[in-house]
Amino acid sequence: MNKIFTLSLLIFPLFSCFAQSGSVKGKISANGEPLPYASIGIIGTQLGGTSSDIGLFEIKNVPPGTYELGASSVGFQNLKIPVTISAGATVTLNITLSETTSKLNEVVVTGVTRATEVKRSPIPIATISKKEIDININSNIIDAIVKGVPGVSATSTGPNISKPFIRGLGYNRVLNMYDGVRQEGQQWGDEHGTEVDQYGIEKAEVVKGPASLTYGSDALAGVINMIPAVPKGVDGVPKGDLLLDYQSNNGLFASSLGTSYSKNGWRYSVRGSQKRAHDYRNKIDGYVYGSGFREYNLSGTVRVDKSWGFSQLSTTYYNNQQEIPDGSRDSLSRKFTYPIFDDARDDIKNRPIVPESRLKSYQIDDLHQSIKHYRFYSHNQYIIGEGNINATLGFQQSNRREFLSPVNTGQAALFLVLNTVNYDFRYNLPAWNAFETSVGVNGMYQENKNKDALNFPIPDYNLFDVGAFIFTKKNFGKVDISGGIRYDTRKLAWNDFFTSTNSSNLGRRVEAATPGAYNQFAEFSHRYHGISGSIGGTYSLSERVLVKANFARGYRSPNINEVGANGLDPGAHIRYQGNRDFVPEFNFQKDISFLGYLKNMDVSLELFDNRITNYIFQARETNEQGQPVLDSEGNLFYKYQQSKAQLYGGEATVNLHPEVIKWLTFNNSISYVKGLNKNDKLIEQYGDAARYLPFILPLQVRSEVRATLRKTLGSFTGLYARAELNAYSKQENIYAVDNTEKPSKAYNLINVGFGSNIKQSSGRTLAQLFFQVNNVFDKAYQSHLNRLRYFEYYQHSPNGRLGIYNMGRNMSVKVIIPF
Numbered sequence: 001m002n003k004i005f006t007l008s009l010l011i012f013p014l015f016s017c018f019a020q021s022g023s024v025k026g027k028i029s030a031n032g033e034p035l036p037y038a039s040i041g042i043i044g045t046q047l048g049g050t051s052s053d054i055g056l057f058e059i060k061n062v063p064p065g066t067y068e069l070g071a072s073s074v075g076f077q078n079l080k081i082p083v084t085i086s087a088g089a090t091v092t093l094n095i096t097l098s099e100t101t102s103k104l105n106e107v108v109v110t111g112v113t114r115a116t117e118v119k120r121s122p123i124p125i126a127t128i129s130k131k132e133i134d135i136n137i138n139s140n141i142i143d144a145i146v147k148g149v150p151g152v153s154a155t156s157t158g159p160n161i162s163k164p165f166i167r168g169l170g171y172n173r174v175l176n177m178y179d180g181v182r183q184e185g186q187q188w189g190d191e192h193g194t195e196v197d198q199y200g201i202e203k204a205e206v207v208k209g210p211a212s213l214t215y216g217s218d219a220l221a222g223v224i225n226m227i228p229a230v231p232k233g234v235d236g237v238p239k240g241d242l243l244l245d246y247q248s249n250n251g252l253f254a255s256s257l258g259t260s261y262s263k264n265g266w267r268y269s270v271r272g273s274q275k276r277a278h279d280y281r282n283k284i285d286g287y288v289y290g291s292g293f294r295e296y297n298l299s300g301t302v303r304v305d306k307s308w309g310f311s312q313l314s315t316t317y318y319n320n321q322q323e324i325p326d327g328s329r330d331s332l333s334r335k336f337t338y339p340i341f342d343d344a345r346d347d348i349k350n351r352p353i354v355p356e357s358r359l360k361s362y363q364i365d366d367l368h369q370s371i372k373h374y375r376f377y378s379h380n381q382y383i384i385g386e387g388n389i390n391a392t393l394g395f396q397q398s399n400r401r402e403f404l405s406p407v408n409t410g411q412a413a414l415f416l417v418l419n420t421v422n423y424d425f426r427y428n429l430p431a432w433n434a435f436e437t438s439v440g441v442n443g444m445y446q447e448n449k450n451k452d453a454l455n456f457p458i459p460d461y462n463l464f465d466v467g468a469f470i471f472t473k474k475n476f477g478k479v480d481i482s483g484g485i486r487y488d489t490r491k492l493a494w495n496d497f498f499t500s501t502n503s504s505n506l507g508r509r510v511e512a513a514t515p516g517a518y519n520q521f522a523e524f525s526h527r528y529h530g531i532s533g534s535i536g537g538t539y540s541l542s543e544r545v546l547v548k549a550n551f552a553r554g555y556r557s558p559n560i561n562e563v564g565a566n567g568l569d570p571g572a573h574i575r576y577q578g579n580r581d582f583v584p585e586f587n588f589q590k591d592i593s594f595l596g597y598l599k600n601m602d603v604s605l606e607l608f609d610n611r612i613t614n615y616i617f618q619a620r621e622t623n624e625q626g627q628p629v630l631d632s633e634g635n636l637f638y639k640y641q642q643s644k645a646q647l648y649g650g651e652a653t654v655n656l657h658p659e660v661i662k663w664l665t666f667n668n669s670i671s672y673v674k675g676l677n678k679n680d681k682l683i684e685q686y687g688d689a690a691r692y693l694p695f696i697l698p699l700q701v702r703s704e705v706r707a708t709l710r711k712t713l714g715s716f717t718g719l720y721a722r723a724e725l726n727a728y729s730k731q732e733n734i735y736a737v738d739n740t741e742k743p744s745k746a747y748n749l750i751n752v753g754f755g756s757n758i759k760q761s762s763g764r765t766l767a768q769l770f771f772q773v774n775n776v777f778d779k780a781y782q783s784h785l786n787r788l789r790y791f792e793y794y795q796h797s798p799n800g801r802l803g804i805y806n807m808g809r810n811m812s813v814k815v816i817i818p819f
Contacts, residue, residue, distance in 0.1 A: 022085035024069065025058035026093035027051075030076055031710055033717050034763035035097060037232035038073035043080065052234050053818065054763040071095050074129060078105065109180065110205035110225040111214060112482075113438035113471045114428050120473075120480045122536025122550040124208040124591055124606050126150075130229060133201065135722075135755065137247060137772045137812040139277075141198035141226060149206050150651040150669040151606070152224075153697040155785040158291040159250060159280055159807060160322060161193040165785070166208055167608060168647045168673040168696045169221030172559045173585075175211065177225040179314065181377045182215070184420040184446065185398035188561035190574065190787055195318040195373035195398070197297035199243055199256035199273045202229035209589050209608065210554025212532035216443060216467040216488045220554040220587055220612075228299065228314075230269045231260045231818070242817045245275070249810035250292070251360070252277035265305045273297040279323075279359045282808035284780045284801050287359035288788070289336035290325035294364055309381040309388065318373040321364045324402065325804065327791030332798060339367075342405045348793055366409045372399040377422070386430035392442075394422040401453075415451035416458070420444055437472040443488075448560070450497075454507045457567040457576060458560050459521035461494040483535030490528045490557045494564065497521035520566055528584050530555030536591070548593040558582040562616050562640050576618070577639040587612040600658045607650035615645035617694055619740045643679030645693055667704045673697065677735065689736040697784055698731035698744070712759075715766075721754040731784045744784040750776045770814040778809040 024042075028035045034055030041048020042062060048070075051057045062085045072078045076097035083091055107115050111123050118125055128148035138144040142162035146154050154162040155170060164174050176183040176194050185195050204226050211219040233239025240259030246252065254275030261268050276294040279287040296319040303312040328337045328348050336359075337351035358365075377394030402414040426440030443466035450456050471484030498517040500510045510517050536550030565576035589610040596603045618638045649672040656666040675693030677683065682690040706722040713719055726749040734741040753772035759765050782789040782805055789803035796802075 020087040021061045021063055022087060022089045022091065023058060023060045023062055024083060024085065024091040024093065025056075026091075026095060028055045028057060028071055028073075028095045028097065030073070030097045030099060031718070033712070033759070035073055035076070036765065038071055038076075038097065040069070040071050040095075043068040043070045050232065050234050053239075053765065069093070071097060073097060075131065076100060108205050109227075110177070110223055111207040111211045113214060113426060113440065114436070116473075119540070119546055119595075120475070120482075120538060122480070122482060122538050122548045122591075123211070123534070123552070124548070124550070124593055124608075126152075126206045126208065128204045128206075130202050133198075133204075134768070134770055134814065134816065135753065135772075137751075137774045137810055138198060139247075139252065140193060141196050141201055141204070142194055142224075144198060144201075145204050145206065145224060147702075149204075150653060150671045150700075150702070151208050151673075152206060153671075153700075153785060155190070155695060155787060156783065156806075157191040157787045158288070158293075158322075158325060159252075159277065160293045160295070160320070161191055163187070163190075163193065164224055165695065165697070166206070166222040166224075167610070167649065168675045168693065169610075170695060172218050173221040173556060175215055175219040175223045177223060178316070178375070179228050179377070180225060180379065180392065180424075181375070181394045181396075181422055182218070182444070184396055184418065184422075184444070185371070185373055186400055186416055186418055188559045191324070191369070192371075192400070193320075193322075195320070195371060196226055197256070197271070197273045197299065197316070197318065199245075199254065200228050200258065200271045200297065200299055201226050203227045208606070209550065209591055209610075210532065210534070210552040210587060212488070212530070212554040212556075213469055213471065213484050213486050213534045213552070214440075216486065216532075217465065217490060217528075217530065217555060217557045217584075218559075220556040220585060228301070229258065229271075230267070230301070231258050233260065233262070236263050237261075240819050242819070243273075243814070244817075245812065245814045247277070247810055247812045249807055250277040250280035251362070267303045267305075268301070270300040271298070276362050278362050280807045282780060282805045283778055284799070284805045286335070287356075288325065288804055289338065289354045289359060290323045290365060290367060292362065292364065293320065293322045294362070295320040295322075307383075309383045310379075311381075312379040314375075314377055314379075316373075316375040318371070320369070320371045322369040322371065323365045324367045324369060324404070325788060325791060326367060327788070327804060328793055331794060334797065334799060334801075338365075339406045342407050366406050367404055368402075370401045370403070373397070374399075388428050390424075390426050390428070392422070392424040394420075396420050396422070412451070412453045413455050414457065415453040417449045417451060419447045421446075435472050435474045437470065439468075439470045441466065441468045443467055450509065455568045456497070456499060456507065456509065456520060457565055459494040459497045459524075459564050461492060461560055461564065463490065463492050463560075465490045478540045479537055480540075481535075481537040483533065485531070485533040488528075488530045488532070488555060488557075491525070492528070492557070492560070492563065493525035494521060494523065496523050521564060524564065524580060526563075526580075528557035530557065530584050530586065544598060545596040546594075548591070548595070550591045552589050552591075554585075554587045554589065556585040558584065558616060565640075575637045577637070579640050579642070582616060582640070582642055583614050585612060585614045585616060600656065602653065602655040602657070604653045605650065606652070608648060610647040612645040612647070614642050615693075616640055616642050617645075617735070619735070619738055641679075643677060643682065645678055646676045647673055647693070647696075649673040663708050663710050665704075665706045665708075667702075667706070669702045671697075671700045674733065682737070686737045692733040692735055694735040694741045695785060696731070696733065697728075698746075699729040701725070701727040715758050715760075716756045717759050719754070719756040722752065724751040724753075725749070726751070728784070742790075744782060744789075747779060747781040749774070749779055749781070752776055765818055767818075768816040770812070770816075772812045772814075774810045774812070775808060780805055780808070782806060 036053040038051045069081045126149045133144045139159040153165045207223040211223045231239045243256040245254040256273035258271035278292045281287045299316040301314040375396040380391045398418040401412040404413040424442035446463040467488035469486035473482035499520045532555040534552040538548045540546045565578035593606040653669040675696040704724040709719040730746040732743045755770040
């Protein structure tokens, strides 16, 4: 009896405490509509949550007292509200958030060691949200980022293969990341895209400039970090969304289904996506044979958040069957032809014409790539006092096959399997004298294997990469300073690799003692080293106007193709020749930026100057008559070169959102890069033909006018209409030695679209609708970075057009249904 009495004395104060607690509840709205899944919480406590799909929220068990209530949502101004909680009482609030275009207060995680507001980072960082991604027609995630971030472009090989360029630099100089883990999938290849589900991305963060300090090699030009989407909901209630997308030009049909569930600090999410398309078309080429594709994606995550930190385990699966354009045509009709033999009987000038039914078929052609990418990774954070330890471990496998035989359809022309282990450990120290310092080590181990194939563009190799860094930042009132230093080392090695040909002249791997064996890749081992660093600061002229400056040294060791290539990359129709004597690239980039987010407009000006030593680029090989050297199958020969280079230019934006016309926005941007080849010997020999760097996009202007209805029209809310102009000037500043590159003409593209939310009377969203038309006037054009414009077997054409053109008019209907 005494024990029961004692226990009751212990329990009674606990119940008494809860009984004396109060609560706060209410509704969060924006633009006169309920705002779902906004964050709401008592500042300085762990109390809080998320608004429901009709904007309702409730925070229980709040001890009596006076607090600040914080409310926030992406795309809206953060709001702090003083609130007094009395014992046993409930406070009811109606909270309204104001829409904002300012991204100064947006928090980013890319290019920094801990989450940082954009305005406090001197490094140029741009973001693009899911809303911006959804509003455009996109065939892949890189195209979506290109449309949303000035200064980012992409080289393409058809609609579903785009490789990002940042301020004129691409391939291994741009580090692609998925959820903070570097993407590894033979990215040196021209026709190798990014193995990421475009419908599963919530946000992309882009670092425009050297980011070697935190990531090491391959971040010489910058970083693109694609952050996965998780359907948002309240605790204990499953949430999800279904996306359907149709595009008229190539008959693309896509769908994506995602769902999530969270309870007591645990969160589970899963997503599956698929898309398929037949050949695309334009008014010059008609349907472009070999441009169809079929893609499947799966991803899943389990995460737990507790007082000690968090732990996350994630996996992704990517499967893409991508047709390979050949470019062969009938010389008179200019209709595409296809091979029926794979030996000496295959006469490119006498192939049969591709039937119409085959061009519109969703069945993948015999000539195609098969890319499978598997990824497993874990993010972990452990809080230790006022500091924390972050650990990331990941494994990924890229399984790439290319099939080019119309006869032996099951025999791969190329078969590469790349295994990569990623690791990243960093310690964020407790603040000391207002200095926030981080130290860390990261890198990767890689193993590449050639499997049963006919061509071997690169050897089997092993790579080990490790780097250590220290980074610190400090606030001095209106000034934020940050910087650090890093040291990297990478070992690249492979053994002798012997090949031979059989009686049908087909390649095969053989032992060294085999008669006729050729040592295609002689033994190699080398260690590369590099020191990189960064120092910069931001000065806040006011809360909304600031100036940034940053100086960074980047480092990149040569990739496997640049050092070891000695064979045909069948999908690119190119025979590459690497150079074992290459040394690492280093660059020194100076950035200065002015940003102003004013009452009626947002303005920005970002300027850069980038000096590169040991710049690696590829050039065609030619014969004595100056004509490109071709093999018997029409494949070009390219050899890598190394020299000094300089790139400079910048981006400017002026976005108008007048207070007196709240329904109207007028967004404008301009991007310019000039790339100069600093190889004096080459310029002396070839003159202006060698003066410029290859793959530099010309001056680009993008303007968008958007009108948004600020009130409900029946069941439709957020109704908008938009028109967009993309203008590209001609590009004559090219690397023209040996006809490596050819100039491109100026062109303008007009896009239009509209969309809306459909809601129930309760305010719950039933669906989001997006309708878009790209290239409204069906303009025939060739982007300067379109690789298909070089796919041509003839010197002259009856219609005066050479190479393959970009996509013509394309209409898209996209529906997102939350549940």
